[in-house]
Amino acid sequence: MRADGVLFDKDGTLFDFSATWDVWAAGTLRDLAAGVPGRLRALADAAGYDLESARFRPQSRVIAGTNREAAECLAPELPHLSIAQIEDHLMRSSAEAQLTPVVALAPLLDALRGLGLRLGVMTNDTEFGARAHLGAAAVADRFDFIAGFDSGFGGKPSPAPLLAFARAQALDPARVVMVGDSRHDLTAGRAAGMQCVGVLTGPATAQDLAPLADAVLPDIGHLPDWLRGADG
Template identity: 70%
Template sequence: MNAAAPSRRVDGILFDKDGTLFDFHATWSVWAYGVIRDLAAGDTALMDRLAAAADYDLARRRFRPGSPIIAGTNREAAECLARALPRRAVEEIEVYLMHSAARAPLAPAVPLAPFLDGLALTGLRLGVMTNDTEHGARAHLGAAGVIEHFHFIAGFDSGHGQKPSPAPLLAFATAMALDPARIAMVGDSTHDLMAGRAAGMQTIGVLTGPAQEAELAPLADAVLPDIGHIPGWLAG
């Protein structure tokens, strides 16, 4: 493990993707409406059933806070939607979601390139761990023009497990040869922060996802409006 650097709080930052690097509703609630519309193929009753299965508000075109899809994996999202599509295999829906999600309309939480450039100048090791697929993560980071900023990218299917397990977070620590206590896990959900706490990492909650501050605060060392406030937290 690397020696601790007393001049800064952490030596590495591991980001969640959806709701953290990218604003959740501006990206995924918009995407989900298109998915529901496409899968229903013009059948309004089926749209209602799909929305109910996903706990998605069709009138407001956004996920409800309790939706199982918010923090779930691509497979879990497919299983959820399959309840309203009994004639379609879960595997078929899963593949459709993977390719559709890779083309989702991205809405970065902050201008990502300058933000990440600033972190890179401090020598921090940066990673992404998402419950999306690794394929989706790489597609989104590539489309945003920031994939080269990250030293580690993992999805639920990368072989390390999925959040809230600490295992994929510890895989980042091992790959970077860092003490977990010198890493900050940044995320918008309790899954992210639970995983961070279990891994022995520092935890930062951000409010660019569906969760409210009251939900995140008990699991977070800090709750910030968005990732753009991290440099101030580091300096403090």
């Protein structure tokens, strides 16, 4: 086995990014625009969201950023709301997003636990959102560690929250695999001294992820074979 623990990103890793968050963003931006002429377009531009294709643009700061950073992006177009109010709106609406798991999560996570691995989730979403989403998918109990950017360890690309997982589970960081769909995830993993696996269920391409990854896999369903030593 290549590792003793696996730390997952959430959005774009456990849950398909486009099928979940492109759809959620369309409704949320319309809610925030509240029918004010021109505001929807301005919010979409601020968020890096293409209204015509109903998708986030690859360079959007919202994709890998924290909930607070997303609120800060939108704040100039919502002068009647504080950043804290926007952040709260995003947190509560995202907690109710219709999730699309990339694979059947429970069997995969049970298989990983059966290999003796400690499992965690570290997301730049809020911890509230992470627990809501994992609970809705009925897999929260499979994880030994769940943290958001607001859990007291910071957010990615800092290695601090990843190292918090290793400490909490008494693991050598070099024996932990960080699995994510963005360069933020893998940059954090590298800085933490962890192994890094990229997955292609978010907006990033293999070319984006490969320079930072030990392997780039189509999705997390391929992870057990890689952990057992198959080439990525």
